[in-house]
């Protein structure tokens with residue numbers, strides 16, 4: 001099958017399946033709208049899984065094997081069809097490639113199939129109250145007790161923890177080591193008495209992320225990826241993936257969001273204003289630049305780009321997305337400062353603007369990305 005036929009096949013499948021009970025999901029569940037139709041979106045994920053659309057980019061022995069071009073085609077068609085925000089993306093795009101790169105065959109066999117069927121959702125337990133940018137400062141600890149690890153500590157900003165079945169946790173397993181030595185990458189089941197999830201209300205009024213408290217939570221001894229004490233290498237590998245190919249999935253809705261802003265501008269006659277028109281063109285050009293930059297670097301580098309390439313891509317897309325949020329507010333005009341409904345109902349433009357404030361923080365803040373570019377591309381003296 002040619003890539004064109006593949007595109008037509010994806011488009012046809014989406015047109016046939018985003019109908020009936022799933023029609024109401026079109027355009028839902030995006031940034032700041034993660035609370036929408038959760039149960040139905042989970043059903044939708046399972047529909048995707050049954051058709052083999054989850055794990056397209058995994059190695060062929062794990063049911064993937066789609067070329068990079070086809071993964072991009074799938075993202076593009078998904079966005080064009082208004083496919084709902086994904087729930088299983090952390091498992092599919094972060095944990096699965098990590099297990100394929102660093103996990104044992106037994107771990108791959110245990111964890112990849114339920115991700116591909118959207119039966120187990122994952123969250124990422126890295127950040128802690130005093131360990132965000134400085135991830136090596138994590139204080140959550142795990143102790144091997146017979147055939148289980150006992151995990152104690154606190155994570156924060158854990159996206160999707162309220163829905164997740166499992167969490168990959170960076171924990172200190174050797175109390176005698178400091179910083180990036182003596183850490184382990186553990187796979188911990190979320191539904192157990194030793195774990196408490198507390199949602200954090202965000203600017204959007206919704207709660208996509210949470211605090212997660214571990215109080216002697218257990219996981220089987222074999223649920224450590226890489227060797228005990230080797231967790232930093234694995235965790236950094238996952239971060240390369242997070243800033244690399246996974247961002248294509250995240251960027252899935254950008255063109256669609258821009259289309260919506262332009263449609264709103266057309267409706268209120270703003271496109272006739274040359275100054276506003278210039279802003280739209282600027283944002284449109286920016287989108288083309290970042291898309292082609294991502295395609296070029298990811299096509300040459302594979303799923304995990306080098307730190308510096310991923311950092312450049314992240315600086316580009318996060319800044320661009322914030323500019324889009326600002327354009328959305330400008331398009332709404334004076335109404336942008338009024339809530340359309342009580343107690344805290346937001347318009348699409350307000351939600352987009354507020355959510356994009358987070359883009360320069362998660363996955364490594366802008367300052368951290370600039371530090372990486374300064375160190376590894378320009379040379380430290382350029383900082």
Ligand SMILES: Cc1cc2nc3c(=O)[nH]c(=O)nc-3n(C[C@H](O)[C@H](O)[C@H](O)COP(=O)(O)OP(=O)(O)OC[C@H]3O[C@@H](n4cnc5c(N)ncnc54)[C@H](O)[C@@H]3O)c2cc1C
Pocket residue numbers: 123124125126127128129130131132133134156157158159160209358361362363364365366367368371
């Ligand atoms: C929407 C969202 C979702 C998230 N989801 C997850 C998740 O699922 N799992 C997870 O583990 N984490 C998640 N995070 C957390 C995210 O990774 C951290 O917020 C981020 O790494 C920054 O850490 P921090 O918040 O502790 O800020 P800090 O590290 O305390 O930084 C505070 C400020 O100081 C600056 N700064 C810090 N160090 C330096 C330095 N060396 N040089 C220059 N400036 C510096 C930072 O850029 C920032 O402006 C999420 C965050 C957001 C906003």
